[in-house]
Amino acid sequence: MSDVGLAGRAGELRLGRTPFVLATVVRAERPTSAKPGDQALVLPDGTVEGFVGGVCAESTMRLESLRMLRDGESGLLRITPGGGGGDAPPEPGLRIVENHCLSGGSLEIFLESVLPAPLVAVLGDAPVARALRRVGAALDYDVRPIAAPAGALPADAAAVVVASHGRDEAAVLTAALRAGVPYVALVASRRRAAAVLGGLDVDEKQRRRVHAPAGLDIGARTPAEIALAIFAEFRLLTGTSRSGDGEHPRAPEAP
Template sequence: MTRADALRSGRTPFVLATVVRVERPTSARPGDRALVLPDGTVEGFVGGHCAEHTVRTQGLRLLSTGESTLLRITPDGGEETVTEGMVTVGNHCLSEGSLDIFLEAMLPPMLVHVYGTAPVARALADIGRALGHDVRLLPDSTGALPADLGAVVVATHGRGEEPTLTAAVRAGVPYVGLIASRKRGAAVLAALDLTDEERARVHTPAGLDIGARTAPEIAVSVYAELIAERRSDG
């Protein structure tokens, strides 16, 4: 397993920096690569200290936006310039050459916990994975929730719903949904040991009202709501 593969499996975000073009004199060559980690560590080689410092700075910026860009580092002075798909940085301590480095943000897919074993839970897992999410299908809630958990959907049909929902809300999970009828969902919300504001964060019935009836249709409605909420927050 490569270092990049290990970071992906551990859900650690990083930026892959690849030298794609050089104007000599430079110490880097096309194809040289490095990884920029969230703590600012640079693993690999994309040039000397000056180039590495610029790659680190730009890489950390991309980790916060999730974007990718072409970075051009030149020995010229002047302010940083940004055009579509490219950032140009003048670095006085660089040698006379210049570097073009592609910076690719590698963020882990959204982590989704689906609780339950019924057809709706299985459909939520299948469709979520088809959308590229990292979906964990769990029979019930056990242990602490991961810090980067993006969504919790409870489809246990009355079994262990309250502690699972309460834990997800208190952990600050961005999307919390309960698969239930409107009447039963309201009853579950009323029983939660949460404030009114916290209860309002639980989506029930989970999903957009698209007239869904089958398990796959319900799953589609849930992810549609999740996507819409993420876009509005962004």
Template sequence: MGETLRSERTPYVLATVVRAERPTSAKTGDRALVLPDGTLEGFVGGGCAESTVRDQALRLLESGESTLLRITPGAGSAPMDGLVTVNNPCLSGGTLDVFLETVIPPALVHVHGDGPVARALVDVGRAAGFDARPSGAADPPGPDAAAVVVATHGRDEEAILKAALHAGVPYIGLIASRKRGSAVAASLEHGDRIHTPAGLDIGARTASEIALSVLAEILSQRPAPPRPVAGPEPDRAEAHGHCCA
């Protein structure tokens, strides 16, 4: 299922039981996937554990972080980096350590064009961890597109740029001379959102260097990382279910 989710660019959290202290219904090695809609596929324990894992996983999907979750009776130990401890309200007791690994799809970059710069953008982008895809004028950007870069040397530029602007793509770049790029951007509504010439000024000359400068500019436009995820308040944790962990 994980491969399918990755191919569909669906974020998820992989929950793996790394330690189980009796009495618990889960065993070390039990796993489950938690999806953005709260669906939990697999097994990491009874209702108390399942509810707590789901709650923490949904919070992690918002932050993009991973953590070790400890579900234990009378949780009250000093906080530790990378560890979230939650009280186990179930009468059966028991302690579970569950590693929650958040899997977020890499940033999707649509690259338009078939010249050296366009090819370098795809190759360098993939090497840098982006989901860089060669695209055509008939491939409108989806809602999860992080960037659209146009390097078509004048072919279908305006149509592609209009589609990207309409879709609200966070980064839109046009590979062109400063004069031509400014003219194209000025001719479009909200054209001031277009980065042209695309890329940070790092003295790039070759196709690979230009691609690197564009990818660096895309990275520079990313939102600041969210603050670390805190554990739930005790009364919230105690509201989860009434069966074994």
């Protein structure tokens, strides 16, 4: 697969919210068949698309990629024909694997786990809803509008925020609660929020899961400030971020 084709394929996987590992050869010692810059994608089922070396190197790279994908990690893989570092302490971010299939050469491959961004589904097209899409994009979240309130919510939604000011609120809130979405919020005043929540066809425990009014109390007034307060509350309560220190959508267990 060409570099252009591989980049397009990676784009498709990102759009489809499929986790994968991007493997890039950064150093190759002859007589290995790979060269610096060669790349491959490793999918959760172990499929390898692209080229980073022969069968033995690919097999080692696949196993390490699946391990990193499972743990949401990235790092450098060094494949050597022998002498994997002796008694020297392991370097942070470096995994050394001895592979006797290699005919005298060695490879260093950077393995980057690419996980889907936390998905935030937003109902509405009012100023706060539009601000949620702008602020969420700046924070590297995957913010998507809820186009059909009566339809199914995204299966892996990490948050559902209702900012429609009276339109289809109960249906979407109920669906989000029954689906077990981790963070559910309603943009409304305290008085109106109480009335909306009181009319939901859910039990009291589920009703208390709705954050209304939505967002941390930071004195927000403008739509952008309200959106920021909502994402701050989402981050605080769920520990979900794009910085690598919180919970991310996990890759499926590899066979």
